[in-house]
Amino acid sequence: KNEVEQSPQNLTAQEGEFITINCSYSVGISALHWLQQHPGGGIVSLFMLSSGKKKHGRLIATINIQEKHSSLHITASHPRDSAVYICAVLSYNTDKLIFGTGTRLQVFP
Amino acid sequence: NAGVTQTPKFQVLKTGQSMTLQCAQDMNHEYMSWYRQDPGMGLRLIHYSVGAGITDQGEVPNGYNVSRSTTEDFPLRLLSAAPSQTSVYFCASSFDILQETQYFGPGTRLLVL
Numbered sequence: 001k002n003e004v005e006q007s008p009q010n011l012t013a014q015e016g017e018f019i020t021i022n023c024s025y026s027v028g029i030s031a032l033h034w035l036q037q038h039p040g041g042g043i044v045s046l047f048m049l050s051s052g053k054k055k056h057g058r059l060i061a062t063i064n065i066q067e068k069h070s071s072l073h074i075t076a077s078h079p080r081d082s083a084v085y086i087c088a089v090l091s092y093n094t095d096k097l098i099f100g101t102g103t104r105l106q107v108f109p
Numbered sequence: 110n111a112g113v114t115q116t117p118k119f120q121v122l123k124t125g126q127s128m129t130l131q132c133a134q135d136m137n138h139e140y141m142s143w144y145r146q147d148p149g150m151g152l153r154l155i156h157y158s159v160g161a162g163i164t165d166q167g168e169v170p171n172g173y174n175v176s177r178s179t180t181e182d183f184p185l186r187l188l189s190a191a192p193s194q195t196s197v198y199f200c201a202s203s204f205d206i207l208q209e210t211q212y213f214g215p216g217t218r219l220l221v222l
Contacts, residue, residue, distance in 0.1 A: 099152040
């Protein structure tokens with residue numbers, strides 16, 4: 001079983017829909033990252049969380065440390081949000097990032 | 110700032126050839142790392158460095174060497190390429206592993222025949 005699991009693997013949405021991507025992990029962590037990989041391949045950091053909730057524009061990330069779960073929400077989705085969203089946890093024991101396999105999001109106009 | 114740069118963008122090698130993937134950053138970051146990305150798998154750590162002169166192995170180091178003679182550069186060497194090393198390689202940097210923003214290079218797509 002992977003240490004970081006994301007769901008769903010693939011997601012399609014109509015423009016304007018509210019999107020939720022989930023990440024569950026099985027190791028002790030210092031922090032959790034959400035990243036975005038563009039269709040061209042480039043990877044961009046979106047958030048780092050160690051507790052609670054963060055918001056940047058239409059993106060909201062939450063984490064529940066007790067349940068070992070994080071969610072990334074996109075409000076009022078837009079075709080330019082189409083990308084692969086990757087969850088990565090910073091292992092408390094090894095100080096190394098462990099990556100999920102990503103969620104591919106396609107938003108249609 | 111150019112950020113994190115990687116060269117080449119794309120490379121084809123024959124089995125047994127050697128090559129070096131270049132990575133450079135101009136943000137004075139201490140922490141640099143190399144990952145490989147394969148279909149259906151998350152990024153996996155190959156090697157990392159916490160500062161000039163200091164390197165260590167990640168999850169999948171076999172077949173790769175690194176060195177860190179300067180803060181800016183962190184090249185990845187494939188000693189004798191194998192088809193299993195066909196992948197997309199990403200270099201990343203940050204001030205330290207706890208930094209909120211991890212900066213990734215654009216990636217190098219490597220095909221080993």
